[in-house]
Amino acid sequence: MxxxxxxxxxxxxGSPGPGQRARPAVPGLIAQRVRPxxxxxxxxxxxxxxxxxxxxxxGLRRGSTLAVTAEGARGTTxxxxxxxxxxxSVGVWCGVVGLEDLGLVAADELGVALDHLVLVPRPxxxxxxxxxxxxxxxxxxxxGGSELAPADRRRLSVRxxxxxxxxxxxxxxxxxxxxxxxxxxxxxxxRLSVVGGEFAGLGSGSGRxxxxxxxxxxxxxxxxxxxxxxxxxxxxxxxxxxxxxxxxTRAAVGSAGAx
Amino acid sequence: MRDPTPARTLVLWCxxxxxxxxxxxxEEAVAVVANGKVVAASVAARRAGVHPPQRRRQAESCCAGLxxxxxxxxxxxxxxxxxxxxxxxxxxxxxxxxPGWAALATRGPARYFGGEESFAVEVAGAVxxxxxxxxxxxxxxxxxxxxxxxxxxxxxxxADGPFTATMxxxxxxxxxxxxxxxxxxxxxxxxxxxxxxxxxxxxxxxxTLGGFAALDETDVLARFxxxxxxxxxxVRGLDGRSLAVRPRPRDLAVETLLEPPxxxxxxxxxxxxxxxxxxxxxxxxxxxxxxxxxxxxxxxxGDRLARRWVHDGAWTPVxxxxxxxxQLEAWLTGAGRRDASxxxxxxxxxxxxxxxxxxxxxxxxxxxxxWGRPRTDDDRVARVFARVQGLLGPEAVVRPLLVGGRGPAxxxxxxxxxxxxxxGPADAAQxxxxxxxxxxxxxxxxxxxxxxxxDSDGRHVGVDGRGTPSGVPARVAVGGxxxxxxxxWAGPWPVDEQWWDTAVRRRRARLQVVTVGGxxxxxxxxxxxxxxxxxxx
Numbered sequence: 166m167x168x169x170x171x172x173x174x175x176x177x178x179g180s181p182g183p184g185q186r187a188r189p190a191v192p193g194l195i196a197q198r199v200r201p202x203x204x205x206x207x208x209x210x211x212x213x214x215x216x217x218x219x220x221x222x223x224g225l226r227r228g229s230t231l232a233v234t235a236e237g238a239r240g241t242t243x244x245x246x247x248x249x250x251x252x253x254s255v256g257v258w259c260g261v262v263g264l265e266d267l268g269l270v271a272a273d274e275l276g277v278a279l280d281h282l283v284l285v286p287r288p289x290x291x292x293x294x295x296x297x298x299x300x301x302x303x304x305x306x307x308x309g310g311s312e313l314a315p316a317d318r319r320r321l322s323v324r325x326x327x328x329x330x331x332x333x334x335x336x337x338x339x340x341x342x343x344x345x346x347x348x349x350x351x352x353x354x355x356r357l358s359v360v361g362g363e364f365a366g367l368g369s370g371s372g373r374x375x376x377x378x379x380x381x382x383x384x385x386x387x388x389x390x391x392x393x394x395x396x397x398x399x400x401x402x403x404x405x406x407x408x409x410x411x412x413x414t415r416a417a418v419g420s421a422g423a424x
Numbered sequence: 425m426r427d428p429t430p431a432r433t434l435v436l437w438c439x440x441x442x443x444x445x446x447x448x449x450x451e452e453a454v455a456v457v458a459n460g461k462v463v464a465a466s467v468a469a470r471r472a473g474v475h476p477p478q479r480r481r482q483a484e485s486c487c488a489g490l491x492x493x494x495x496x497x498x499x500x501x502x503x504x505x506x507x508x509x510x511x512x513x514x515x516x517x518x519x520x521x522x523p524g525w526a527a528l529a530t531r532g533p534a535r536y537f538g539g540e541e542s543f544a545v546e547v548a549g550a551v552x553x554x555x556x557x558x559x560x561x562x563x564x565x566x567x568x569x570x571x572x573x574x575x576x577x578x579x580x581x582x583a584d585g586p587f588t589a590t591m592x593x594x595x596x597x598x599x600x601x602x603x604x605x606x607x608x609x610x611x612x613x614x615x616x617x618x619x620x621x622x623x624x625x626x627x628x629x630x631x632t633l634g635g636f637a638a639l640d641e642t643d644v645l646a647r648f649x650x651x652x653x654x655x656x657x658x659v660r661g662l663d664g665r666s667l668a669v670r671p672r673p674r675d676l677a678v679e680t681l682l683e684p685p686x687x688x689x690x691x692x693x694x695x696x697x698x699x700x701x702x703x704x705x706x707x708x709x710x711x712x713x714x715x716x717x718x719x720x721x722x723x724x725x726g727d728r729l730a731r732r733w734v735h736d737g738a739w740t741p742v743x744x745x746x747x748x749x750x751q752l753e754a755w756l757t758g759a760g761r762r763d764a765s766x767x768x769x770x771x772x773x774x775x776x777x778x779x780x781x782x783x784x785x786x787x788x789x790x791x792x793x794x795w796g797r798p799r800t801d802d803d804r805v806a807r808v809f810a811r812v813q814g815l816l817g818p819e820a821v822v823r824p825l826l827v828g829g830r831g832p833a834x835x836x837x838x839x840x841x842x843x844x845x846x847x848g849p850a851d852a853a854q855x856x857x858x859x860x861x862x863x864x865x866x867x868x869x870x871x872x873x874x875x876x877x878x879d880s881d882g883r884h885v886g887v888d889g890r891g892t893p894s895g896v897p898a899r900v901a902v903g904g905x906x907x908x909x910x911x912x913w914a915g916p917w918p919v920d921e922q923w924w925d926t927a928v929r930r931r932r933a934r935l936q937v938v939t940v941g942g943x944x945x946x947x948x949x950x951x952x953x954x955x956x957x958x959x960x961x
Binding site for chain 2: 238239240241242243246258265266267268269270271272273274275279280282283284285286287288289291294295298299301302303361362363364367368369370371372373374375376377399400
């Protein structure tokens with residue numbers, strides 16, 4: 166046929182020359198699919214925004230162990246539940262071991278999706294076995310209410326790292342003295358200590374408890390240990406979008422690093 | 425138990441069907457071979473030491489003069505079709521697992537023929553007569569001492585459920601109701617149907633089905649997973665599968681119209697595969713697994729044929745296509761032949777294929793492989809929880825569900841993991857006047873423990889019928905600890921529940937207190953005594 170075929174790149178004077186031809190834009194989705202490495206930031210489970218400051222990462226890092234402990238104040242259970250909330254609402258399975266008195270209505274109010282929550286309230290003497298088993302299947306395991314030998318703690322932390330799960334341990338301010346266990350923080354990557362707090366909304370014979378301010382100190386046992394202090398309102402006052410509100414965040418590189 | 429009573433089932437089993445279908449008699453030394461391996465051998469050949477899945481060369485070396493026949497699945501299906509048609513004369517609900525195995529629910533026909541024994545004899549007579557017509561029967565008349573429920577090429581058994589009935593068919597006997605477990609006990613563990621599980625159990629020292637049945641259910645679940653537990657139920661005679669009619673699951677069926685009609689089996693089977701993919705996706709979306717599949721085909725001349733196929737695992741497109749191929753091989757050629765004899769020259773084509781699950785079960789992890797297959801996330805979770813349930817008992821692993829109520833404890837109900845959560849009216853979302861507003865206590869003790877509420881003079885604080893406290897709460901002691909000062913409090917909020925029924929009527933008054941030590945409690949006054957309903961931790 167005698168039809169003139171326009172040569173590529175010459176029909177439109179505005180297009181780049183053959184040497185610097187524009188590459189077709191690779192859709193972002195494909196780029197993500199073919200990326201060979203799993204970056205550390207992709208190994209995060211979502212967490213409520215207020216915790217990002219404390220944890221030093223925008224989410225819960227898979228394979229890490231978090232210890233929530235009480236130092237003379239209330240609020241560990243609420244903090245632990247708030248840690249689960251964001252991840253469970255996107256369909257991540259959470260297992261809870263040993264907390265037979267857990268207030269599940271409160272868990273719902275703090276944003277935990279109960280349809281992805283499974284409880285083993287009374288593991289009896291199989292506590293560490295059950296925690297280890299759940300680490301195989303769940304992405305987050307919240308364990309509390311029991312004492313463990315240091316060897317078991319280490320073993321469970323290693324298990325969490327192997328299975329790319331997050332282990333959250335809860336120790337401390339149970340309502341009854343009989344249940345108070347030793348703080349379980351050995352081997353934890355981040356320790357969140359509840360050092361103070363306040364209940365808002367309650368007067369003398371009037372009002373009701375509306376929110377609970379929890380003052381936290383996070384100690385990170387990373388390459389550069391540091392302490393971060395923040396206060397969170399649990400649950401947030403209605404109308405505010407984030408479920409955890411940082412009121413004051415103050416980074417203090419200090420005593421932990423000197424140790 | 426969740427399992428229904430097993431349905432009485434008749435199984436017609438043709439041992440070495442590939443051999444019989446190839447037109448060989450049990451006394452001839454014949455082996456049917458596919459891919460270089462023996463898939464079936466005649467009685468004579470097996471006596472000489474030929475056994476599947478031997479290699480062809482091994483088989484030839486242990487049996488001189490062994491005739492080797494290549495496998496022809498189409499021919500097997502064609503040869504079995506008259507047998508299925510004969511069974512359909514006794515009851516409409518014939519289910520076929522593969523050529524050489526068909527099952528029939530006996531409840532109706534057995535009553536008609538006056539008992540299972542006479543029914544079985546009737547079926548045996550029909551099958552034997554059929555065999556004579558087709559040239560499958562033995563040359564010599566059946567020996568007198570032979571059981572009436574076994575012929576040269578067929579066996580019949582009746583028992584509770586298809587699994588036990590298959591075993592009964594191998595013996596050619598009828599197992600009375602509820603005696604399945606005792607009947608199965610002496611069988612070798614190989615008969616369990618899962619080679620890997622049988623091998624493992626043998627190494628663990630369990631050599632008979634009875635030995636497997638004697639194991640504890642939770643132990644089996646823990647060690648072998650849901651699939652092992654299913655087999656464990658089978659060997660205990662709790663075969664939940666049934667062939668009986670039941671309400672058809674709504675609109676799960678998929679169908680396709682073939683235009684122009686497919687005239688060869690391969691085309692139809694190929695189309696059926698994509699149809700089966702659609703069905704599998706739909707079933708997975710409903711979280712169901714199909715245990716009995718009905719394949720219905722319609723020809724261009726309006727003839728319809730439906731067959732029901734049973735399969736123990738999950739249906740895959742390949743399996744469905746294979747079943748359809750068997751069905752069509754048998755029928756299309758037969759129908760084509762019949763029409764040709766009528767003088768019709770037009771070739772029969774398949775105009776419509778419809779796949780409908782005749783029986784579905786909730787897919788609770790039965791599709792898990794025991795070993796090997798990569799699992800999806802929820803499968804993995806289910807497996808882990810099954811393991812913990814094996815450790816601690818099924819009630820130890822629970823899932824919460826919020827229900828309607830006022831106090832923090834009565835708004836939660838716990839269900840063992842694996843049990844279906846009730847999907848009733850969502851009364852959790854309904855207004856409950858007097859419900860404790862958000863936030864609820866994060867620690868709710870299983871058993872409320874006692875507390876003391878005292879006013880500034882050290883007197884017990886009570887609440888009168890109008891909900892007015894007798895004093896201002898000044899000190900609170902919980903759980904036997906020393907009293908501490910109250911810095912803030914609110915309430916009491918009276919709740920009068922089920923006042924219309926004097927037997928269960930409950931009046932309470934709730935009080936929130938915060939102590940000087942920063943502890944917050946939800947207290948309730950119940951029959952004159954304060955208890956701690958929850959604490960904010």
